[in-house]
Amino acid sequence: xxxxxxxxxxxxxxxxxxxxxxxxxxxxxxxxxxxxxxxxxxxxxxxxxxxxxxxxxxxxxxxxxxxxxxxxxxxxxxxxxxxxxxxxxxxxxxxxxxxxxxxxxxxxxxxxxxxxxxxxxxxxxxxxxxxxxxxxxxxxxxxxxxxxxxxxxxxxxxxxxxxxxxxxxxxxxxxxxxxxxxxxxxxxxxxxxxxxxxxxxxxxxxxxxxxxxxxxxxx
Numbered sequence: 001x002x003x004x005x006x007x008x009x010x011x012x013x014x015x016x017x018x019x020x021x022x023x024x025x026x027x028x029x030x031x032x033x034x035x036x037x038x039x040x041x042x043x044x045x046x047x048x049x050x051x052x053x054x055x056x057x058x059x060x061x062x063x064x065x066x067x068x069x070x071x072x073x074x075x076x077x078x079x080x081x082x083x084x085x086x087x088x089x090x091x092x093x094x095x096x097x098x099x100x101x102x103x104x105x106x107x108x109x110x111x112x113x114x115x116x117x118x119x120x121x122x123x124x125x126x127x128x129x130x131x132x133x134x135x136x137x138x139x140x141x142x143x144x145x146x147x148x149x150x151x152x153x154x155x156x157x158x159x160x161x162x163x164x165x166x167x168x169x170x171x172x173x174x175x176x177x178x179x180x181x182x183x184x185x186x187x188x189x190x191x192x193x194x195x196x197x198x199x200x201x202x203x204x205x206x207x208x209x210x211x212x213x214x215x216x217x218x219x
Contacts, residue, residue: 007042009049012056018045051140058138064090070100074119084136088129090122098122099129108132113149113156124152131160182206186214 003019010016017025024037024045037048067083075096082090087102098121101109106118113128120129130137130145137145149157154170157163167174187206192199200216 007045009045011049011052014052016045016049016052018042024048055138055140058140062136062138073098073100074117075121085133088133088136090126096121099126101129105133110156110160112159113153124148128153179205188216 003021003023005017005019007018008015014026018040019025022038022040024040037044040048062084065083067081067089070081070089070091071078073091073093075091075098076093078091078093080092084090084099087105089100091097091100098119101118101120103118106114109115109128109132113125115125115128120126127145127148130141131149134142150165150169151171154165154172158165165173167177183205186202186204188200188202189206189208190201194217198218200218202214202216203210204212
């Protein structure tokens, strides 16, 4: 049976709802805010909505403006750009996007994770920009930036901050540990249907680039 909606809230132009299964539904997707969450209680929902509203209010006060001066990027022709601050622009293209920094702004980025060309893609590397210029970002964006840095750039994060991370803090560190533990084992990296059976491809240590593999057929 379809879960019933128990709570609804409007945040800006977006509508968020909570159902009886504890799923939070968002009508609008923001890669920094997230489209939906699971296991939410009513109080979790209220706190989430309050956090979103605070995030939007901070964005409003930051007064980010559209910019027409940035036209080219490493991801292709720029279709849209937003000025976060002097020498700091967020751009979008037909395929990807990220941040472009002026030479002066890029010099302020720590060498451990500085991009030579001053361009930081939107999936994870944008977090370096938020870390370096926190006054241009909301509290929520900075929180997510720190999480991204710990997950994807743990060595650089430690070099810059002096904070020692554990496997619990970083996806990259967990993957490294798993690779070390399984380096002498055959690890299944793909599985497909094969005439009613499951055809599994295993690589030694889970190394997908290796040509050394085994094939298993499972019922």
